[in-house]
Amino acid sequence: MTDYFERDDARYTKVYKKHTPDILAAFGAFDDAVFAPEGREIPLKYRELMALAVGLTTQCAYCIDFHTEACVKAGASDAEIAEAAWVATAIRAGGGYAHGRLAFKLTEQHRH
Template identity: 50%
Template sequence: MFDMKQLAKLKVLDASAPGAMKAFWAFDKAVFAEGALTTREKQLMAVAVALTTQCPYCIELHTKAAREAGANDAQLTEAALVAAAIRAGGAVTHASHLFKE
């Protein structure tokens, strides 16, 4: 199912809901602009989120954007390990619900 060529079909969304999609693309652009966090930091966060949501499109797109913003292998690795810790941590903390009073 995953095929980066599918992203070309986003133009259908743009044409079908131009107002909403224009707002979405503007929001996306604003979110990743330099601010209190650098673009590199934001893209590393996006990589970690993409890994936890397991979206192959987001993983590919944000890894590329992170690298373009200056992220290196060590930084991408740490972002991946943070994602792994958060995902595993969720399972561990929710395990507390397994035990009755």
């Protein structure tokens, strides 16, 4: 996905552990709560599909890899993953459309 992405990049977590163990632990607890298998209103499969869509939108290779696997483990079908990808695509394209309007607004301001 990128020239820098490798599956064993997690080994660099040791830098966080050494310098900011408290923040790393807090982030881990937060992430565990967000993706807890039970006890949330939105079923895990849908939370994972949302996470995948966000990863696709931000183009984070690590998130795409991790949450694709998590989607499969949570029971997401290929069709559901495809739709999540299209949702991400629509949002990303919509951002370009909406920010294009901002460019028109700024163009108008710069001409006056």
